[in-house]
Amino acid sequence: EVQLVESGGGLVQPGESLRLSCAASGFTFSNSWMTWVRQAPGKGLEWVANIKPDGNEANYVDSVKGRFTISRDNAKNSLFLQMNSLRVEDTAVYYCAKGARYPDVWGRGTLVTVSS
């Protein structure tokens, strides 16, 4: 069974950092583009970033460029999102998803709350 499990969310203050993780199983992780998508409370979906299978190319939405870094460890079937200089508007459920152009498998998400 293809499975993605996110972790690492929590409550932080503006300006602080957080690192999200996503554990993948049931598919060949090292051959797959991976993506982070977020959803603010009561709002729609927003693509955040994705990363190539070998980790050598990544793309970001403009609002997180320079603050967030997506990375992966193919040996551990894991995806990461390092989030620095967090803002109140980054508050959202963050989903890990498999695929580049249209993610076809999603995790259950992890909630990040940025508040003072």
Add this chain to the structure above:
Amino acid sequence: EIMLTQSPATLSVSPGERATLSCRASQSVSSNLVWYQQKPGQAPRLLIYGVSTRATGIPDRFSGSGSGTEFTLTISSLQSEDFAVYYCQQFNNWPPLTFGGGTRVEIK
């Protein structure tokens, strides 16, 4: 960045009735559009890709159509489990991938 506009924002439908959801793109996305379903408290689930191809396990009461800038998701006979929020998403011109604002299908 390509903007996707979904209408209506909310659709009230009785079980067994047909639902028609619209997604309009700010410029052509060719056939590079997909649909997701999201139920409360759950992750989105891929419904339709390539405009009209159902993802694995999706019943045939779901169908997609359109090209260019105008797309439609049709649910032929709504079942109780179909009441959810539906999002379209384009990948013709990325990054970024962009999503529509969603259509909530609720019980009438």
